[in-house]
Amino acid sequence: MAIALSALVEEANNYLNVSRIADYCPNGLQVEGRPHVQRIVSGVTASQALLDAAVEANADVVLVHHGYFWKNESPVVTGMKQRRLKTLLAHDISLLAYHLPLDLHPEVGNNVRLAHELGITCEGTLDPTDPKCLVWVGSLDNPESPQDVARRVHIALGRQPLLVEGDNPVRKIAWCTGGAQGYIDQAIAAGVDLYLTGEASEQTFHSARENGISFIAAGHHATERYGVQALGQYLARRFAIEHLFIDCPNPI
Structure with a gap:
């Protein structure tokens, strides 16, 4: 047909x-x-x-x-x-x-579907009042070490991610697929334990390390x-x- x-x-x-x-x-x-x-x-x-x-x-x-x-x-x-x-x-x-319409969509969007693949419970975007907010926030059922979350990502995406290990176990996560490393400051302000995206920049390491947050770059294509x-x-x-x-x- x-x-x-x-x-x-x-x-x-x-x-x-x-x-x-x-x-x-x-x-x-x-x-x-x-x-x-x-x-x-x-x-x-x-x-x-x-x-x-x-x-x-x-x-x-x-x-x-x-x-x-x-x-x-x-x-x-x-x-x-x-x-x-x-x-x-x-x-x-x-x-x-x-492009952005597929990142933002609440059912088939890149961010929602990535959370499903990783077993993250979606709680909405960081700013529910902004319909164009690309950064999502959610949680794991139980706290995990940063290394365990990295292993979860590796298994789900079939790609070894880059991990910057923070100070605390991970339960609350913010994420945005693709080249969204620049949103790490918003994630830090939201008080999450880990921020996950596709790519990393040189300064991303310092932002994560100096603020005690874990960071994962899992690949632009992969996410x-x-x-x-x-x-x-x-x-x-x-x-x-x-x-x-x-x-x-x-x-x-």
């Missing part, structure tokens, strides 16, 4: 409240392909590797978290950008991308694999079409 591309895009846009969220890139349909959809291939980033895999899988739509046309990037279509767009256009494949899978599964159920998640490994 095939459905109209326009219906798929409308459903995804409405479900993620795209019109209400300002972002650094266009959310929704970024490249238009064939008008009907039977199979979605999802992945974290619209890399050449994912596009080639989508062609091999006979995809009609590629659904990603990291798409194209970012603020302040060059508008010229040369080199890597030319090759990627050429692949999509030559095979009549649409590109559907959702953002789950939202796009959940969105793809939602759309597949909604329209009785096929969905295939393809993980193109990325150690960062």
Whole structure:
């Protein structure tokens, strides 16, 4: 069974409240392909590797978290950008991308789905009055050592995380997927035991160490694999079409 591309895009846009969220890139349909959809291939980033895999899988739509046309990037279509767009256009494949709307969503969002993978009970965002707050807070059922939490992350994500060990056992956790190390000060102010994100900067170590908080960098790609899978599964159920998640490994 095939459905109209326009219906798929409308459903995804409405479900993620795209019109209400300002972002650094266009959310929704970024490249238009064939008008009907039977199979979605999802992945974290619209890399050449994912596009080639989508062609091999006979995809009609590629659904990603990291798409194209970012603020302040060059508008010229040369080199890597030319090759990627050429692949999509030559095979009549649409590109559907959702950045911040996919981070924020309370059901299929990256942050909520990561908490599910790690066994963290979600308690909401650090600022419930701000609909654009990206940092979530929650807790473990029982206190664990920082090393045990790092092992939990390793097992769930299949990747050895970077751990800066704090002073206390961990029960209350704040987290934000991807490149969100800059939010560590908000986590410290909230009094959590551990802050978890995808990446780390040089100063992150000092902020964690001098404030007695544990910090885990679990990988940008690794922490953002789950939202796009959940969105793809939602759309597949909604329209009785096929969905295939393809993980193109990325150690960062």
